[in-house]
Amino acid sequence: MKANNSMNYRALTVIGILAAFVWCMACSFFIAAIGLCSSVSVRWETGGVSPSALVRQQKYAKQDGLAKQPEVTLWQVYSAQEIMDADMGSTTADVVVVFGACEDIMSKTTLVGTLPSQSDTAGCAISSKLAFSLWGSTNVLGMQIKIEGEVLYVRGVFDDDTSRVFRQAEEESSDTLSNMQLIFSDGGTREKAERYLTASDFTGGTILDLPLMGWVFGMIYRLPAMVLAFGIVIRLIKRGGKLRHYPMWMISYLPLALIALAALVICIDFPDIPSSFIPSRWSDFKFWKNLFLDHWENLTVWMSAAPTFRDKELWNAAFFLLLFSLFASILVAIAAKMTSIRSYAGLVLSCVIYTLSLCLISVKIVSYNNISIGKVMYFMPCLWLCFDLMLHWQGGKLGFVSHERRISVD
Numbered sequence: 001m002k003a004n005n006s007m008n009y010r011a012l013t014v015i016g017i018l019a020a021f022v023w024c025m026a027c028s029f030f031i032a033a034i035g036l037c038s039s040v041s042v043r044w045e046t047g048g049v050s051p052s053a054l055v056r057q058q059k060y061a062k063q064d065g066l067a068k069q070p071e072v073t074l075w076q077v078y079s080a081q082e083i084m085d086a087d088m089g090s091t092t093a094d095v096v097v098v099f100g101a102c103e104d105i106m107s108k109t110t111l112v113g114t115l116p117s118q119s120d121t122a123g124c125a126i127s128s129k130l131a132f133s134l135w136g137s138t139n140v141l142g143m144q145i146k147i148e149g150e151v152l153y154v155r156g157v158f159d160d161d162t163s164r165v166f167r168q169a170e171e172e173s174s175d176t177l178s179n180m181q182l183i184f185s186d187g188g189t190r191e192k193a194e195r196y197l198t199a200s201d202f203t204g205g206t207i208l209d210l211p212l213m214g215w216v217f218g219m220i221y222r223l224p225a226m227v228l229a230f231g232i233v234i235r236l237i238k239r240g241g242k243l244r245h246y247p248m249w250m251i252s253y254l255p256l257a258l259i260a261l262a263a264l265v266i267c268i269d270f271p272d273i274p275s276s277f278i279p280s281r282w283s284d285f286k287f288w289k290n291l292f293l294d295h296w297e298n299l300t301v302w303m304s305a306a307p308t309f310r311d312k313e314l315w316n317a318a319f320f321l322l323l324f325s326l327f328a329s330i331l332v333a334i335a336a337k338m339t340s341i342r343s344y345a346g347l348v349l350s351c352v353i354y355t356l357s358l359c360l361i362s363v364k365i366v367s368y369n370n371i372s373i374g375k376v377m378y379f380m381p382c383l384w385l386c387f388d389l390m391l392h393w394q395g396g397k398l399g400f401v402s403h404e405r406r407i408s409v410d
Contacts, residue, residue: 012338013353016381019331020358023224023377026324027362030221033317035107036310037214039073039181040188042197042205045305048176049074049202051099051169057200070184070196073100074169074177077308083165084146085134093130093163094309095147097177102166104181105310106158113141113156116168124152124167127160162309179308180205187211189274190298208302209295210314211274217318218271223325224332225268225380231336232264232387239391256394260387267379332381341389351382 054072061069081095098105102115102125116123124145131138131154134145138157145152145165152167169177180202182193190209197203219226236257243250307315341347358377 008338012335015331015338016335016354017357017361019224019328019335020354020377021361022324022331023328024358024361026221026224026321026328027374027377029317029321029324030217032107033217033314033321034214036314036317037210037217038188039104039183039210040190040193041208041210041310042180042182042193042202043208043302043305044176044178044205047204048076048178049180050176051171051173053174053202054099055171057202061200066199068185070182070188070192071101071104073098073102073104073181073183075099075105075179075181076177081147081165083130083134083163086144089134091130091133091163093127093165095165095167096309097169098166099169099171099173099177100181102168104183105179106166107313108158108160111138111157111159113154115158115166116155118168120155121168121170122151122153123155124165125156125158126154126166127162127164128157129161130163130165131157133163164309190295206301206305207298209298212295213314213318215271215274217321220322220325221374222268222270222376224328225376227329227333228336228380228384229264229268231333232260232384235387235391236260239395253394256390260383260390263383263386267376267383269374269376336384339385339388340392341385342392344389347385347389350385354381354385 051074054074058069058072075096075098078095078097080092082090083093083095084090096105098116100118106115108127110125111128113125115125126140126145128138131140134140135143140154140157143154145154147165147167152165158166169175182188182196184192188209188211190207190212193207193209197205197207240250240253240257243253303311339350341350355378
């Protein structure tokens with residue numbers, strides 16, 4: 001029996017560590033996805049907004065005393081442009097023309113230098129792949145490149161395996177840029193973007209509510225925690241059902257159940273519900289259906305268009321976030337079902353093993369993906385372990401014999 005328990009405990013340890021690793025991978029893709037969701041995106045299939053028109057609108061808005069104007073970045077990708085260096089060597093690259101903050105549309109890490117500021121129309125930032133193609137190195141600050149005969153100076157190099165150049169548009173340019181990013185100081189929504197575009201006479205674009213998608217990504221990232229939360233609630237209900245005929249025992253059980261639920265709410269750390277999800281009248285039963293259909297139709301229209309590099313990065317991160325979160329949820333459910341804590345020493349040992357494993361795994365992943373592990377990943381598994389011991393202790397006090405778990409951790 002001891003040999004069997006030892007083997008099962010080793011299997012539980014392996015599954016638990018694997019679950020922590022997969023969850024960390026999901027976290028890395030969550031960070032990548034959420035980094036692209038800070039602004040509301042607008043896209044025009046034909047036309048767009050020119051830098052001169054945007055400057056004019058911002059000037060009039062300031063004169064009229066309009067408050068809470070969003071930060072606006074215009075951009076457009078010109079594919080397969082010829083890039084030449086000072087020695088007349090040439091290659092092709094995608095040129096991203098920006099009017100505003102380049103940081104608003106790029107999630108890549110800057111290796112050396114900086115991205116060109118809005119006023120720096122003579123500078124550019126290039127990808128590491130393009131730098132190696134032209135010069136065989138990323139130490140290329142100050143080097144010259146030519147795009148359609150125009151000389152630009154390299155201000156920075158960012159990590160990217162695609163040949164790409166970021167440059168700023170002239171303020172006086174009347175050439176329309178087909179993409180817009182809107183960052184609102186008090187949080188962006190599709191409704192705010194619609195009001196801004198209508199007031200500015202920038203109509204005809206398709207809006208993608210990226211902050212709302214960021215909220216969805218936050219829920220997907222918490223799937224393993226929600227599996228544990230669901231298990232805790234189910235076990236609380238089942239134990240309460242056993243005590244429904246014993247009022248005195250139920251009275252002693254309720255404080256423990258309330259403490260467990262309060263800890264659950266604190267540890268799972270749900271993101272705030274978007275204001276657009278709250279109906280003005282709770283009697284409006286079609287609200288949720290219309291809300292879902294509206295956003296789904298808008299997302300379908302957006303995805304039917306040719307994807308930009310930002311879209312590809314976002315969909316890629318979202319796909320792997322969902323994949324790893326689902327896999328982590330399965331592993332977490334298996335580990336939770338196998339776990340059984342029967343002593344304080346077993347509780348401490350299990351929490352220490354999990355926390356140290358998570359720290360070591362996250363440090364390894366951070367070195368490649370620059371991620372920050374959320375408290376939900378640290379606290380929810382430990383809360384499950386504490387809750388398991390609490391049920392065992394409470395069941396023992398009441399004379400119950402628990403058959404809910406198969407492996408004992410002493």
